Amino acid sequence: MKIALILNGKNVEAEVDDGMTLYDFVRLKGCTSVKCGCETSNCGLCTVFLDDVPVLSCSVLAARAAGRRVDTLEGLQEEAEEFGAFIAGQGAEQCGFCNPGMIMNAIALFREKTDPTDEEIQEYLAGNLCRCSGYEGQMRGIRNFIAYKKEKALSGERQKDGSMGKSRETDGAQRLQGDEQAKEAGKQEGGAGI
Amino acid sequence: MKDMEKKLGEIRRDIEANEREARENGIPMKTAEEGASLRASMKTVNQPQMKKDAMALVTGKPVFLDDVTGREYLVVKVLRSPHANAIVKKIDTDRAKKVPGVEGIFTWEDVPNQRFTMAGQTYPELSPYDRLILDPHVRYVGDPVAIVAGENEDCVDRALKLIRTEYQVLPAVLDMHEAKDNETLIHPEENWEALVPVGADNKRNLCASQKSGVGDVEEVLAQCDVVVEGTYHTQANQQAMMETFRTACYMDTYGRLNVVSSTQIVFHVQRIVARALDIPQSKVRVTKHRIGGGFGAKQTVVAEVFPAFVTWKTGKPSKMIFTREECQTASTPRHEMEVKVRVGATREGRIRALDVYALSDTGAYGEHGPTTVGLVGQKGITLYGKLDAYRFDFDVVYTNHMSAGAYRGYGATQGIFAIESAVNELAQKLGIDPVKLREMNMVQQGQRMPSYENEPNRSCALDRCMARAKEMIGWDEKYPCKDMGNGKVRSVGVAMAMQGSCISFVDTGSAVVKLEQEGTYNLSVGSADMGTGCDTILAQIAAEVLACPLEQITVCAADTDSSPYDSGSYASSTTYVTGKAVEQAAGQVKELILKKAAQMMEAPLEELEFLGDRVAWSAGEKQVSIKEIADASTCGNHLAIVGSVTNSSPVSPPPFMVGMVEIELDKETGALEILDYVAVVDCGTPINPNLARVQTEGGLAQGIGMALYENVKSSGKGQILSNSLMQYKIPTRMDVPRFRVEFESSYEPTGPFGAKSIGEIVINTPAPALAHAIANATGVWFQELPITSEKIWRGMQ
Numbered sequence: 001m002k003i004a005l006i007l008n009g010k011n012v013e014a015e016v017d018d019g020m021t022l023y024d025f026v027r028l029k030g031c032t033s034v035k036c037g038c039e040t041s042n043c044g045l046c047t048v049f050l051d052d053v054p055v056l057s058c059s060v061l062a063a064r065a066a067g068r069r070v071d072t073l074e075g076l077q078e079e080a081e082e083f084g085a086f087i088a089g090q091g092a093e094q095c096g097f098c099n100p101g102m103i104m105n106a107i108a109l110f111r112e113k114t115d116p117t118d119e120e121i122q123e124y125l126a127g128n129l130c131r132c133s134g135y136e137g138q139m140r141g142i143r144n145f146i147a148y149k150k151e152k153a154l155s156g157e158r159q160k161d162g163s164m165g166k167s168r169e170t171d172g173a174q175r176l177q178g179d180e181q182a183k184e185a186g187k188q189e190g191g192a193g194i
Numbered sequence: 195m196k197d198m199e200k201k202l203g204e205i206r207r208d209i210e211a212n213e214r215e216a217r218e219n220g221i222p223m224k225t226a227e228e229g230a231s232l233r234a235s236m237k238t239v240n241q242p243q244m245k246k247d248a249m250a251l252v253t254g255k256p257v258f259l260d261d262v263t264g265r266e267y268l269v270v271k272v273l274r275s276p277h278a279n280a281i282v283k284k285i286d287t288d289r290a291k292k293v294p295g296v297e298g299i300f301t302w303e304d305v306p307n308q309r310f311t312m313a314g315q316t317y318p319e320l321s322p323y324d325r326l327i328l329d330p331h332v333r334y335v336g337d338p339v340a341i342v343a344g345e346n347e348d349c350v351d352r353a354l355k356l357i358r359t360e361y362q363v364l365p366a367v368l369d370m371h372e373a374k375d376n377e378t379l380i381h382p383e384e385n386w387e388a389l390v391p392v393g394a395d396n397k398r399n400l401c402a403s404q405k406s407g408v409g410d411v412e413e414v415l416a417q418c419d420v421v422v423e424g425t426y427h428t429q430a431n432q433q434a435m436m437e438t439f440r441t442a443c444y445m446d447t448y449g450r451l452n453v454v455s456s457t458q459i460v461f462h463v464q465r466i467v468a469r470a471l472d473i474p475q476s477k478v479r480v481t482k483h484r485i486g487g488g489f490g491a492k493q494t495v496v497a498e499v500f501p502a503f504v505t506w507k508t509g510k511p512s513k514m515i516f517t518r519e520e521c522q523t524a525s526t527p528r529h530e531m532e533v534k535v536r537v538g539a540t541r542e543g544r545i546r547a548l549d550v551y552a553l554s555d556t557g558a559y560g561e562h563g564p565t566t567v568g569l570v571g572q573k574g575i576t577l578y579g580k581l582d583a584y585r586f587d588f589d590v591v592y593t594n595h596m597s598a599g600a601y602r603g604y605g606a607t608q609g610i611f612a613i614e615s616a617v618n619e620l621a622q623k624l625g626i627d628p629v630k631l632r633e634m635n636m637v638q639q640g641q642r643m644p645s646y647e648n649e650p651n652r653s654c655a656l657d658r659c660m661a662r663a664k665e666m667i668g669w670d671e672k673y674p675c676k677d678m679g680n681g682k683v684r685s686v687g688v689a690m691a692m693q694g695s696c697i698s699f700v701d702t703g704s705a706v707v708k709l710e711q712e713g714t715y716n717l718s719v720g721s722a723d724m725g726t727g728c729d730t731i732l733a734q735i736a737a738e739v740l741a742c743p744l745e746q747i748t749v750c751a752a753d754t755d756s757s758p759y760d761s762g763s764y765a766s767s768t769t770y771v772t773g774k775a776v777e778q779a780a781g782q783v784k785e786l787i788l789k790k791a792a793q794m795m796e797a798p799l800e801e802l803e804f805l806g807d808r809v810a811w812s813a814g815e816k817q818v819s820i821k822e823i824a825d826a827s828t829c830g831n832h833l834a835i836v837g838s839v840t841n842s843s844p845v846s847p848p849p850f851m852v853g854m855v856e857i858e859l860d861k862e863t864g865a866l867e868i869l870d871y872v873a874v875v876d877c878g879t880p881i882n883p884n885l886a887r888v889q890t891e892g893g894l895a896q897g898i899g900m901a902l903y904e905n906v907k908s909s910g911k912g913q914i915l916s917n918s919l920m921q922y923k924i925p926t927r928m929d930v931p932r933f934r935v936e937f938e939s940s941y942e943p944t945g946p947f948g949a950k951s952i953g954e955i956v957i958n959t960p961a962p963a964l965a966h967a968i969a970n971a972t973g974v975w976f977q978e979l980p981i982t983s984e985k986i987w988r989g990m991q
Contacts, residue, residue, distance in 0.1 A: 032254075032256045032258075032260075032261035032262075033253075033254025033255070033256075034254075035258075035436070035437075035486075037436045037437070037438075037518065037919075038518045038918065038919045039517060039518050039519065039918070040518070040918045040919055040920045042919055042920055043436065043919060045436060072254075073253065073254035074254065077253055080252060080253045080254065081249065081252075081253055083252075084248075084249065084251075084252025084253055085249065085252070087248075087252055088244050088245065088248030088249060088251075088252050089244060089884075090884055090888065091242070091244070091245060091248075091727060091882070091884035091885040091887070091888045092888050093245065093248050093251045093252050094487075094725040094726070094727075094888060094892065095251075095435070095436065095437070095484070095485060095486045095487040095488075095724060095725025096247070096248075096250075096251025096252070096257070096484060096486070096725065097258065097435075097436040097437045097486030097487060097725075098436045099251050099252050099254065100254035103252060103254075122927050122928055123928070125927060126926055126927060126928050127926075128927075129436065129919070129924060129926060130436070130927075131433075131434050131435055131436055131487055131489070131892070131896070131924060132435075132436075132487055132725050132888070132892045133888055133891060133892050133895075134888070134890075134891035134892040134893070134894055134895030134896075134925075134930055134933060135891075135895065135927040135930055136888075136891040136930070136932065136933045137884075137887065137888040137891060138927075139927075139932075
């Protein structure tokens with residue numbers, strides 16, 4: 001069957017098999033950030049947005065996305081970099097295989113709630129498995145990111161020049177400042193888009 | 195108390211002698227203060243640097259194997275045996291071969307009859323050569339029967355269904371207790387081979403069997419005032435890394451087989467694939483991309499041989515991506531073990547003897563069988579430094595379960611659960627606080643460790659770890675438990691742990707550091723960053739030596755063609771062994787830069803000073819920048835500014851740690867909530883404190899899964915029931931507590947910048963600490979993992 005949809009902001013038309021999953025479809029279209037970890041709809045690695053709502057792409061037929069908007073991390077690079085730098089600032093990205101799915105869900109959370117509690121964060125991301133980190137470092141990164149966003153909202157656009165070029169410590173007392181730097185470092189080391 | 199004083203005197207003399215010897219050998223032991231002061235001067239090492247690949251990972255860049263292998267690769271899958279033990283009598287592939295798109299179907303008749311092991315270990319491997327790529331004798335439910343390669347998944351799946359196989363079903367050995375000397379032999383074949391004498395005997399279903407010890411354990415136990423005995427049972431556990439096993443292969447310009455794999459061990463893969471295919475190693479090149487987790491699983495050649503065989507036979511690129519179900523049912527989980535412990539002490543609390551026997555189930559094949567079991571005794575018994583005698587015996591048996599393999603902790607996890615549990619029970623019997631009992635008996639810095647190859651313990655902050663953990667959790671207020679008055683009880687538990695840093699005399703790591711054209715450096719290593727961050731950690735070590743920012747070190751790993759030899763990233767070896775090679779190779783480069791600078795300035799070498807960004811000659815009032823030296827090295831130059839070092843270690847300095855847990859247990863239901871987990875780790879100098887912390891937190895989470903619910907279950911016929919992440923539950927973020935991790939660092943004189951290992955030790959404390967807390971809450975000592983709420987409830991009835 002033929003479907004038309006908007007993938008990462010671009011109109012896409014494609015011939016797909018009736019049984020093709022949205023997961024297979026987006027990967028076929030080059031969105032390889034979307035990963036598969038389980039085949040039983042419980043690891044969260046394949047999370048994409050369908051009309052801005054996070055769904056498990058392994059459990060949605062490509063045909064269901066016809067006429068709708070699909071977003072993957074490839075289409076959310078700025079948000080991924082901004083938030084991801086805070087995960088990286090903790091070393092909590094580890095192997096990185098589960099990161100895109102978790103970061104998609106985290107972005108959805110931040111869009112929904114600017115100041116979630118720890119419990120809300122845990123619940124929102126409960127479906128995103130990670131075998132490396134034990135989740136604690138991810139939590140630190142998320143909390144730091146929320147604090148950074150709050151401060152940014154308060155003080156308006158931060159002056160970024162002041163934080164360039166210093167050491168990139170990201171621990172303890174210098175957490176917030178460090179993560180600002182980590183974010184900057186992220187921009188330098190993130191590499192070109194796809 | 196006479197007894198204790200006498201022992202303390204012995205230990206004092208031992209420590210003094212070892213300290214003297216260490217000084218004479220130029221590797222003096224460091225006090226806590228000396229270590230801290232050395233670390234205070236470090237600029238890149240001991241700093242929480244961001245991983246070099248971090249931003250690519252968090253933004254989802256195509257850096258994993260299947261992100262970059264396109265549709266031109268044939269899809270490879272295998273037909274798997276439905277029987278636990280059977281002979282393939284007839285296999286008819288005619289109809290399957292006719293499926294459009296199918297490129298090739300291979301059976302046991304097509305593969306070399308040369309046995310090998312899939313265990314990624316240094317040659318000659320201790321694991322027996324008991325595998326064929328395909329074997330007419332299938333030995334577990336899931337053992338490969340045929341390989342199918344085709345243009346896409348659909349045609350391969352259809353072909354798999356059309357293969358007709360006749361089996362002669364044989365009786366299966368599914369209980370490890372019945373394996374030794376069973377009339378059913380798992381490996382009756384004549385070309386089974388054990389390369390190294392480890393007590394293996396295929397005619398007895400023995401993969402390994404050994405006895406070891408010091409002193410007369412029976413006699414000492416008979417003299418002890420209190421003896422505790424227990425039989426501890428740990429299950430097989432899946433590593434469950436998020437990226438399943440996967441390998442892609444293609445032929446290159448030179449007619450060589452290129453194997454791109456998600457592996458921790460590129461050089462072992464090269465050797466093993468060559469042997470399996472019966473082709474020269476020079477025909478095989480192995481590389482890797484980013485690895486989506488390993489935890490030891492990818493220290494075994496699980497997927498590699500199948501696509502390698504297909505590509506070698508067809509000349510076409512092919513890839514094999516394991517499904518999660520295959521990962522759960524046909525892989526290399528932790529060895530299920532039964533560990534019997536007897537521990538004896540004086541009334542005053544000196545632990546005098548430990549007697550340990552381990553029965554390990556290696557499954558259908560012997561991967562890592564003879565080696566994992568050794569750590570059961572070595573890493574558990576050695577925690578106790580005042581023993582008069584110990585004994586450690588083991589049998590590793592073949593059964594018709596899927597083969598076991600390497601999983602973080604590698605036998606130490608099983609042994610420490612058993613020994614630490616027994617010691618906790620001993621403390622209760624003695625009426626001594628279990629923390630106090632450990633403070634009295636723990637191994638100390640400077641002691642020789644008879645149960646640890648008699649190595650000297652040159653760096654150990656276990657005492658400080660215990661003191662800090664106790665303070666963090668509030669042990670004295672909380673031990674043993676508090677009834678909350680609402681049917682719930684809060685309690686605490688404790689365990690110590692150790693591991694090694696490499697396999698001494700075996701593990702080999704190398705580094706090549708070269709000065710690049712713009713004055714930066716390239717570091718080549720053969721170790722494999724599987725998410726741990728070792729690429730970054732090794733670069734930090736180089737940057738520290740070369741006094742440059744981390745950004746100026748680029749890392750290239752791992753490629754059997756271009757990387758210097760490395761046995762691979764396992765056995766907690768990379769930071770310690772490869773890291774030392776990096777330190778020394780960077781040191782060589784520094785010397786070569788000075789030499790080049792001396793030529794350039796016509797200055798005497800000994801008057802030059804290396805300052806990171808330049809070399810200064812103050813007497814001559816001259817200096818040259820690294821950039822100028824780099825430029826000079828590309829023009830009319832005869833001096834290679836390349837450092838190249840291969841390193842191995844005669845010792846395996848143990849990291850140490852203490853874990854303490856606080857739980858709340860519902861006595862009516864057995865439901866358990868972990869309220870707090872504190873871990874204090876001595877990994878020597880943490881090269882990257884962020885990464886060391888996350889390693890610890892991740893290891894604790896895996897240890898909690900193992901302690902409370904993870905269990906590779908099989909049916910009475912040997913079929914794996916826990917065949918998905920629905921049936922095999924790994925911890926979610928709702929299941930783990932807030933971990934509190936701190937470091938109490940010793941300084942290992944033989945390690946790079948005082949470092950030891952961190953990767954494996956961190957999984958070892960949760961099982962015994964939780965079992966202890968549960969016992970303190972319920973009065974029931976659980977000796978079998980996992981300790982589910984159901985078991986707790988039943989235990990309390």
